[in-house]
Amino acid sequence: MEIEKLKILLEQVKGGEIAVDDALQSLRILPFEDLGFSKIDHHRQLRTGFPEVIFCQGKTVEQVKQISERILAAGHPLLATRATPEMYKAVKEVQPAARYNELGRTITVSRSEEDAGVSGILIVSAGTSDLPVAEEAAETALMMGNQPERLYDVGVAGLHRLISNHEKLLNARVIIVVAGMEGALPSVVGGLVDCPVIAVPTSIGYGASFGGLAALLGMLNSCASGVTVVNIDNGFGAGYSAALINRLSA
Template structure:
């Protein structure tokens, strides 16, 4: 067998295992799905492009979202948890924002997405500040020069998880410029995940709020 499920990952780490589909063949993904169905397990699949999805032989019960390249096998979670929200600089950043939103939904988090609030039209962002300031964690998704990260972090009390995207011309360098902007931000409270990593941002946000809600963290005082 070419794969092993880590069914205890959520219990151990607070976030469930996901299947990263890049470089996996359709046959390998079919085998993973078949094993999950036999065991009655839910699965989140990421980076499942439309061509590979079309090549799968059994898609029954698979909720596929082509924009984000994610698929969910099994029952949808009740979206009973709140506190995480997503802002996307432009419509071109929506595939990554949707990956984050779908990852959160898989774990039962209702995460609103406010799109097209890049700094070129700053009024679009400021008009939504009352909504954004209600969130406990903000996931900010942007390419180009990545200015959105510092602007948002300078306006809200919540931590900001910056997700640089590969959107942009020339010297945007496939997201490297936005990544460097996030890492070099002068606004305190910005943490950064890798380029286009909406999944990583979502799981980081879940862990932040899970840790904040824990009652069993030992005190450092004697």
């Protein structure tokens, strides 16, 4: 059905019955591909600038494999988050070029290796325990055409580690700050820079951190201007937002 609509649109454009802009507008709302257990939105890239991303948590290995196969067959790049090694092996059967970030738990297949990506995004982590979330953010930004810079293990317990990298902070166009425990680091960074700071609370911490809730509330109550907050452990959301900001800034 979708192919038939595309053919009709193409003929209408060729015959001058419809303008190119109107055809593009129609393409934005064309239907999805229904696999029964999943409805793949192949036109998300046309609407938002980036194709659908697979959130693997809760899905079976076979489901991830089938969704990946259809996304790749449509000519889209692939980003799958919260993926297991078993899921990666299954996707690699479909596309040998698939890459797995074991720390960030992401599976990626790029369209091209030619573009080195745009600089401007700096990803800062408070501690080594926060790296899985930080790496998810990094892989997301990378897949969206950026070349993120990493600055890890510079939390408030040793503030001199952060201050010694002051120049990197000042050169960034957008900064992602990933922190657990009490979540203080984004406030510190926000008070040092003149660019947007995206705070990511992680579920790292002892009992009273309540699985990241303490860090989330601390970041939401930040006294530093320019700090915005995504959900607990949401590295993907932070990386996506940072990529959009960097696109506008660049």
